[in-house]
Amino acid sequence: MPHSKYTPDQLERKIPIGISACLLGDNVRFNGGHSHSNYCDHVLSDYFDYQKFCPEVAAGFGTPRPTLRLEGDPTDPIMTFSKKTGEDLTDRFHSGSADYLDTLAHLDGYIVMKNSPSCGMERIKVYQENGHPHMQRTAGLFTKKLMERYPLLPVEEDGRLNDPNLRENFLLRVFTHHDFRHSVPEEPKLKDLIEFHSRYKYLVMAHSQPIYRELGRLLSGNDPRSIKALKEAYFKTLMTCLSKPAKRKNHCNVLMHLVGYLKNAVDVSVRKDILDVVEQYRRGEVNLVTPMTLLHHYLKHHGSEYINQQSYFTPYPSPLGIRNTV
Numbered sequence: 001m002p003h004s005k006y007t008p009d010q011l012e013r014k015i016p017i018g019i020s021a022c023l024l025g026d027n028v029r030f031n032g033g034h035s036h037s038n039y040c041d042h043v044l045s046d047y048f049d050y051q052k053f054c055p056e057v058a059a060g061f062g063t064p065r066p067t068l069r070l071e072g073d074p075t076d077p078i079m080t081f082s083k084k085t086g087e088d089l090t091d092r093f094h095s096g097s098a099d100y101l102d103t104l105a106h107l108d109g110y111i112v113m114k115n116s117p118s119c120g121m122e123r124i125k126v127y128q129e130n131g132h133p134h135m136q137r138t139a140g141l142f143t144k145k146l147m148e149r150y151p152l153l154p155v156e157e158d159g160r161l162n163d164p165n166l167r168e169n170f171l172l173r174v175f176t177h178h179d180f181r182h183s184v185p186e187e188p189k190l191k192d193l194i195e196f197h198s199r200y201k202y203l204v205m206a207h208s209q210p211i212y213r214e215l216g217r218l219l220s221g222n223d224p225r226s227i228k229a230l231k232e233a234y235f236k237t238l239m240t241c242l243s244k245p246a247k248r249k250n251h252c253n254v255l256m257h258l259v260g261y262l263k264n265a266v267d268v269s270v271r272k273d274i275l276d277v278v279e280q281y282r283r284g285e286v287n288l289v290t291p292m293t294l295l296h297h298y299l300k301h302h303g304s305e306y307i308n309q310q311s312y313f314t315p316y317p318s319p320l321g322i323r324n325t326v
Contacts, residue, residue, distance in 0.1 A: 006183050008175050008317045014049035015178045018110035018146075020119045021052040023158050028054040032064040037158045040111055047317055051107065055118045055142040059089075059096030070117045074126040074136040079117060090141070093118070097142050101149055108181065109174040110146060114159035118142045121157045152239040153177070164325035169245040171316040176200070176242060179311070180235055188231055194219050197234070202312040204238065206246040206254045211237060245326075252282045254312065255291055258299065265302035274298070289323035 025036040070077035078090045112119040120140040125133035154173035160166045205212040255278045277291045
């Protein structure tokens with residue numbers, strides 16, 4: 001059921017996330033081992049309901065098995081065994097995942113295994129006849145199909161989750177994707193989209209002011225498209241906007257906008273203190289959590305209901321401490 005008071009700190013259900021099975025400790029790798037991710041299994045599992053899958057096992061390659069690699073055209077590579085058997089395994093590989101890919105519309109994200117010719121998201125080597133990899137890299141065959149089939153689904157590699165900015169951006173997209181699916185009805189009215197957008201205005205502004213204005217125009221009531229088309233256009237624009245981490249200068253711009261809501265509520269010296277901390281963040285002397293916590297403290301006491309329900313303040317669960325690192 002849709003709900004209008006969604007907050008990541010009070011999830012009604014764990015979020016459904018696809019994941020490479022080896023990252024949860026399943027012994028499905030070519031050598032019979034795993035690539036267990038402590039962060040995925042012991043931190044994010046408090047919030048994520050994992051659906052695990054190994055496309056190589058699903059294709060019947062067995063465990064352990066010869067190593068696989070990609071060969072040929074980087075834009076359309078084939079899968080082979082690394083031992084130069086000459087056998088093209090591409091169709092066999094894809095047949096093992098085809099039915100599974102049909103079942104993933106309910107997911108809000110997917111975490112894949114880095115460096116895998118099956119599951120890697122980027123930088124996968126494609127070998128040539130001379131035995132050397134092509135300069136152009138690609139995605140693993142399964143992940144490429146996944147991203148083509150579900151282009152708005154947040155997808156990330158386990159290794160890239162070690163980067164604070166990429167981790168923050170992935171989690172932001174996952175929780176936004178989940179919020180939209182459960183807050184906006186299947187057959188919405190315009191007011192449903194407007195209510196969702198009203199909570200996301202400053203989060204969108206932190207990523208792109210032009211898209212912030214574009215989404216406002218889309219929901220102005222002057223767009224001739226059907227409400228179903230508007231919903232699809234809004235969601236596509238929103239998720240595309242959030243697909244890259246927000247820049248520090250954009251966060252500073254949003255923080256200064258939010259300070260404006262305190263203009264008639266607190267002394268000018270208090271606003272100056274907050275702006276000084278924002279400037280410290282701009283210079284990289286403190287992380288985002290510092291000005292955010294200070295500002296949110298005053299807005300909770302002196303701000304309107306509209307400003308206090310902005311998703312910008314808690315786009316993902318607070319206990320994860322994400323903004324302590326960006």
